[in-house]
Amino acid sequence: MDDLELIERRPQFDIAKGFQVHASPVGCANCMQRTHCLPSKFNAQELGAVDEAVEVRKTIKRGMSLFRNGEPFVALYAVRTGFFKTIVTSSDGRDQVTGFHMAGEILGLDGFMSDQHHCEAIALEDAEICMISPAQLEADQAVARQFQKHVYHLMSSEIMREQSIMLLLGHMRAEERVAAFLNNLVKRLHARGYSRSELVLRMTRDEIGSYLGLKLETVSRVFSKLCSEGVLDVNVRKVRILNQGALLQYAS
Amino acid sequence: MDDLELIERRPQFDIAKGFQVHASPVGCANCMQRTHCLPSKFNAQELGAVDEAVEVRKTIKRGMSLFRNGEPFVALYAVRTGFFKTIVTSSDGRDQVTGFHMAGEILGLDGFMSDQHHCEAIALEDAEICMISPAQLEADQAVARQFQKHVYHLMSSEIMREQSIMLLLGHMRAEERVAAFLNNLVKRLHARGYSRSELVLRMTRDEIGSYLGLKLETVSRVFSKLCSEGVLDVNVRKVRILNQGALLQYAS
DNA sequence: CGGAACATTGAGAGGGATCAATGGACGTGG
């Protein structure tokens, strides 16, 4: 397994197939994601320090892991391009998708305080990420304070996000879950300049199902049903929302 | 509604029925929970500063809220005695129990970084809590550093806890959920000196169901089934675990 | 072109929800 070998070589960050490391070709100040990403929280002056803490940019091939359960924490990761899923694995081997992550979002927080990752992040398509080294960020006193504040904020958001998923998993029916999923996805995409009504799913039906606590067939059936009701226009991975209001109704 | 009136008066912490405030009668150094509670993370020297930050102890009557969704964050709360549940409420009014909390556990972290609570904590029986004021804790530099470290740790644990619930809600069958619930509960109780095989449930079947994503009748039926199989001996709220191994098997 | 991975759809089964009735525990007030 090329993947495994790759994974085990970290945290040295060797240049290897599917896991290219190179010096920063783009500073945060020029990055397309700067308005959504962590650096947006810093002022122009502090940005220099942030830029220095962002040591390298990496490209991750589709299907590869950014980090895995049990690995030592070495950095936070900001998604530059591409799409990730995070999964947790139960003691008996079943695993569950706990989130999907797009450009500008920060991965790896779960390892930040325990120095060890407790989930696995896998690229759903070829992706680029920035590695943010907390140690270096905290060299500057003012930046450190600002950084900590935003790590708190990110963790707080993560807890709230998970609570809303718990609510979804505990109380919603299949249609509601899928509708909530689509609404959330399209909202985040729209914040990044994408259409409010059209999206391309980067994940399989199985992955959506795992995230929503449903079987892949059920996810497929719900798509078909919402299609037949004129709420959606689904063509495999391409989804068009025809009736925004109705979709919001479903998600209640 | 006495409850509502009470709630609205906070955070002034008036003395009122069911919500008694009084000066610390017991220091952390002498508290029965000190080995499980947050203060256990500090050395003897720092403990003085912690004790000062624990401004008041309060008693909370059964059914009363410690804090509610949307309320400003004023302090962290350490459970001294009694039992709490935390609930989140969805936009359409449905709510879900997100956790049960016993002596020594810290409540209110969800409001720590956003300065506002995003869930509600309700006492399941008459309870006592300690209010920990972060502002005062952070007066001392060394204590502040130590405190921050442990807040990170607590939040990390909270994220992991929620992920395991997501796994439960997403993939487990009713019996597995109930078994996992009991195992977790008895483990935490045992860490506090209680029996490894006997426990008294402080919550209703409905609350267990909400936590596990099941209806109360289903919870009741699972208890009955495990009873008939000789795994448990259930007498309403009193549960005896007759076959520890089998229960662990169920929770897989 | 062929194979692998993924999606769709159908038929049938089953687990949990729902509806409903009963019973026990507890607290309050007569």
Place this chain on the structure above:
DNA sequence: CCACGTCCATTGATCCCTCTCAATGTTCCG
């Protein structure tokens, strides 16, 4: 101290949503 009401738990009967199993279709890529 008992009667009563309330809250909670148990159990049964039935329904239905989702899972499971299975076959077919589509897309993508070597």
